[in-house]
Amino acid sequence: MPETPDLADYEWPTCPCGRQLRNDELGRVACRLCQDRADTVLRQLPGPKGLYAGLARVLVPGVGSGVRVTGSRTAPLPLRLEPLSLQARGGVVTVLQTWLVDWHELLEWRHPRWRGGLQQQLDDVVHALRVNLEWAASSHPAFGEFTHEVSSLVRQCERQISGERPERTVSVACECGxxxxxxxxxxxxxxxxxxxxxxxxxxxxxxxxxRVAA
Structure with missing residues (x-):
C-alpha cells in the first residue's frame, strides 16, 4: 500500500501577501483579494481624470501640486522632474507595457502593439492588464511583484499630484542576512x-x- 503523507509536514499554500489561500483558491498564485486590489489600483490610472493624466497638471513648479513657490533667487526648473519622469517614456506607461509583454510571452501570444500617444497607450495597456488579471493571479509566478510594482507607481503618482512627502524607507534584515x-x-x-x-x-x-549589524 502507498504510504500516507504526513500532514504535519504539509505547508498550506499562501498568497504573496502572506494570506493562506482558501479551499476555492488552491492552485492559484494569488488570492482573490489581491487580484481585486490590483484591479482597483489599475483603475486609478487611465482616463482624462485618472492619475496619469493628473501628472500633466503638476509639471510646472507650484501649480496644482501643493508645492509652495519660494522666494529663492534661483530660477526654478521649467518642469518638475519627478512627475515628468513618471509621465514620460520609461515611466508608468513603459513599466506597464513591459509587464504586458511578459504576460504575452508566457501565454505565447503575439507581441502587443502600441498605438497613439502615451495617454492612449496607458489607457490601452491598463485595459489589457485588467482583462487578463484572472489569468495572472491564477498562473503568473511573479504576480506578487506585479502588484507591488503597480501599487508603488500609483502611490508615486498620488504623492506628486497631492504634494505629499514620500514614505520613509527602512532597511530590515531577513533571517538569512x-x-x-x-x-x-x-x-x-x-x-x-x-x-x-x-x-x-x-x-x-x-x-x-x-541593529543586526551592531
Whole structure:
C-alpha cells in the first residue's frame, strides 16, 4: 500500500501577501483579494481624470501640486522632474507595457502593439492588464511583484499630484542576512537571498538592519 503523507509536514499554500489561500483558491498564485486590489489600483490610472493624466497638471513648479513657490533667487526648473519622469517614456506607461509583454510571452501570444500617444497607450495597456488579471493571479509566478510594482507607481503618482512627502524607507534584515527595503505600506516582500515570502505584518516585524549589524 502507498504510504500516507504526513500532514504535519504539509505547508498550506499562501498568497504573496502572506494570506493562506482558501479551499476555492488552491492552485492559484494569488488570492482573490489581491487580484481585486490590483484591479482597483489599475483603475486609478487611465482616463482624462485618472492619475496619469493628473501628472500633466503638476509639471510646472507650484501649480496644482501643493508645492509652495519660494522666494529663492534661483530660477526654478521649467518642469518638475519627478512627475515628468513618471509621465514620460520609461515611466508608468513603459513599466506597464513591459509587464504586458511578459504576460504575452508566457501565454505565447503575439507581441502587443502600441498605438497613439502615451495617454492612449496607458489607457490601452491598463485595459489589457485588467482583462487578463484572472489569468495572472491564477498562473503568473511573479504576480506578487506585479502588484507591488503597480501599487508603488500609483502611490508615486498620488504623492506628486497631492504634494505629499514620500514614505520613509527602512532597511530590515531577513533571517538569512539579506537586506530588504520596505515602507509602512509595503504589502509584503520576497527575500532575494533565500526566496522566503513575507506578508505585510511579517516583513514589518523583521529586525532593523542597523541593529543586526551592531
Amino acid at each position: 539579506t537586506i530588504l527595503r520596505v515602507t509602512v505600506s509595503t504589502p509584503g516582500a520576497r527575500c532575494r537571498g533565500c526566496n522566503t515570502q513575507y506578508g505585510r505584518g511579517e516583513v514589518l516585524e523583521l529586525p532593523l538592519a542597523e
